[in-house]
Amino acid sequence: MPELPEVEVVRRGLDDWVVGRTVESVQVVDPRSVRRHLEGPTDFSATLTSTRITSAVRRGKFLWMILDGLETPSALVAHLGMSGQLLVEESSATDEKHLKVRLQLSPEAEKPAELRFIDQRIFGGMFLSPLVSTVDHLPGGVGSEIPVIPKAAAHIARDVLDPASTPETLFVALRKRTTQLKRAILDQQVISGVGNIYADEALWAAKLHGLRSTATIRRPDVVRLHTALVDVMDRALAAGGTSFDALYVNVNGASGYFDRSLNAYGREGKACQRCAEAELTSLIRRDPFMGRSSFSCPRCQRKPRP
DNA sequence: CTACGCGCCTGAACGC
DNA sequence: TGCGTTCAGGCGCGTA
Numbered sequence: 001m002p003e004l005p006e007v008e009v010v011r012r013g014l015d016d017w018v019v020g021r022t023v024e025s026v027q028v029v030d031p032r033s034v035r036r037h038l039e040g041p042t043d044f045s046a047t048l049t050s051t052r053i054t055s056a057v058r059r060g061k062f063l064w065m066i067l068d069g070l071e072t073p074s075a076l077v078a079h080l081g082m083s084g085q086l087l088v089e090e091s092s093a094t095d096e097k098h099l100k101v102r103l104q105l106s107p108e109a110e111k112p113a114e115l116r117f118i119d120q121r122i123f124g125g126m127f128l129s130p131l132v133s134t135v136d137h138l139p140g141g142v143g144s145e146i147p148v149i150p151k152a153a154a155h156i157a158r159d160v161l162d163p164a165s166t167p168e169t170l171f172v173a174l175r176k177r178t179t180q181l182k183r184a185i186l187d188q189q190v191i192s193g194v195g196n197i198y199a200d201e202a203l204w205a206a207k208l209h210g211l212r213s214t215a216t217i218r219r220p221d222v223v224r225l226h227t228a229l230v231d232v233m234d235r236a237l238a239a240g241g242t243s244f245d246a247l248y249v250n251v252n253g254a255s256g257y258f259d260r261s262l263n264a265y266g267r268e269g270k271a272c273q274r275c276a277e278a279e280l281t282s283l284i285r286r287d288p289f290m291g292r293s294s295f296s297c298p299r300c301q302r303k304p305r306p
Numbered sequence: 307c308t309a310c311g312c313g314c315c316t317g318a319a320c321g322c
Numbered sequence: 323t324g325c326g327t328t329c330a331g332g333c334g335c336g337t338a
Contacts, residue, residue, distance in 0.1 A: 032315090036334090061332075082331045083316080098316090121315045123332060179309070188333080196331070291311080292330070 002080040004159060004193035005236035007061050010086055014056035014065065017088040018115055022052045022106040033100035033119055036077075036152070037127035047128055048076060048103070060159040060192030064150050066131070073131045075150040078117065081124025087116045101126055127152070159193035160229045161237075167219075167226040174214045174222060181217060182210025182294060185229070194229065197265045198236070200295050202228040204264035209301045210294050235261060264295040272297035 002010070026045035028034055037044040051067040053076070058064075064075035078086060087096075090112045091104070101117040117126055129150035157173065158165040173190045174181070184190050185199050194202070203210050205228035208221055239261070263273055268286040275282040275297060282299035 035314095079332080081315090081333085119315095120317080121331085123315065177308085183309090186332090 002061070002084065003195045003198055003236070004061055004161065005233050005239075007058055007063055007080060007193075008161070008237055010080070011056050011058040011063055013088065014053075014063075014086070017111055018065070018105065019053055019056055021108055021111075022050065023048050023103050024106055025049055025104040027102040027104075028100075029095075029102065030100045030122070032122050033117060033125045034127055036125050044126075044128060047074075051076075058159075059149070059153055059162070060156055060188060061195075062150075062153040062156065062192075064129070064153065066148065067128075073148070074128050075131055075148075076126060077129050077150050077152055078126050079124045081119065081121065083120040084124030085116075085118040087118060088112045089114050089116055129153070156188040156192040157190060160191060160233050161193070165191060165226075167223040170226050171217075171219055171222040174217055177214045179214055180210060181208060181212040181214055181225075182289065184214045185225070191229075193233070196292060196294075197262070198229070198232050200265045201232045201263060204295075204297060204301060205232065207300050207302075209296060209303050210289070212304050264297065267295060272300060275299050 028041040031041040129152040131148040206224040267284040
């Protein structure tokens with residue numbers, strides 16, 4: 001599943017292969033993938049056709065391409081959801097089983113002709129959204145101007161890799177909430193780009209339990225947590241950024257990081273490596289959380305008293 | 307207003 | 323073996 005580092009790899013791929021080109025035609029193969037375009041698939045295709053893509057931008061897991069040539073300045077927003085892919089391919093390439101949207105791009109030497117959106121589970125999608133100019137009042141950018149951001153992504157906070165996101169802004173945002181720590185860092189309006197996997201990894205690295213209350217969280221805890229979040233994203237980006245075929249903007253959302261470097265997520269019943277290095281034995285446990293799972297070490301992530 | 311839980315989807319993995 | 327059930331996940335939205 002694509003998390004923030006994978007989406008950043010996709011954004012860089014769009015920079016290399018798509019930016020500067022014009023959309024010559026659009027084929028919506030499955031209208032469900034453009035359901036967030038409220039004017040419908042026909043309008044989506046018609047409006048997007050003949051626009052020129054001038055840049056590729058990301059915030060959290062939202063990705064968008066700024067479009068030139070529309071009366072209302074807008075972006076083509078893409079969210080990969082659980083299983084989305086953006087692939088740059090020659091027109092002759094066989095249609096993928098879950099091909100949802102196909103963009104034919106203006107010809108350019110050495111560059112394939114199509115940008116394809118593929119999505120098995122349809123949690124993701126593409127849509128057009130007008131650019132809004134707004135003061136960023138959200139945590140991470142108090143008072144700073146955001147010149148252009150799609151209306152559909154204007155409500156989310158700065159993400160983990162944004163320089164404007166700091167331990168202090170995270171601390172302020174957390175203290176404004178009355179909830180549990182893991183719920184809060186999964187809330188895009190607190191800090192964006194953190195999914196279930198990296199939430200567990202960062203909490204483990206920071207030795208914090210996800211059930212800790214945000215109301216009583218202390219600065220040193222948040223400094224460790226923010227550092228851990230940045231670190232886990234950086235490491236995944238370093239791993240993911242090198243493991244992709246040049247022609248693919250992304251491959252299956254998979255990151256080499258997942259297989260080798262997870263310390264908590266998915267490791268139920270396995271030894272906590274940090275405890276093992278201290279010659280202690282502690283097994284990672286799994287607990288139900290929001291209808292899903294949380295993984296943690298019962299020894300180095302102390303559960304708060306109820 | 308905030309906090310919380312559901313529904314959207316498919317297919318792999320599982321149980322009877 | 324085959325068929326039904328469960329699970330995974332982000333995010334928008336409805337409800338309390």
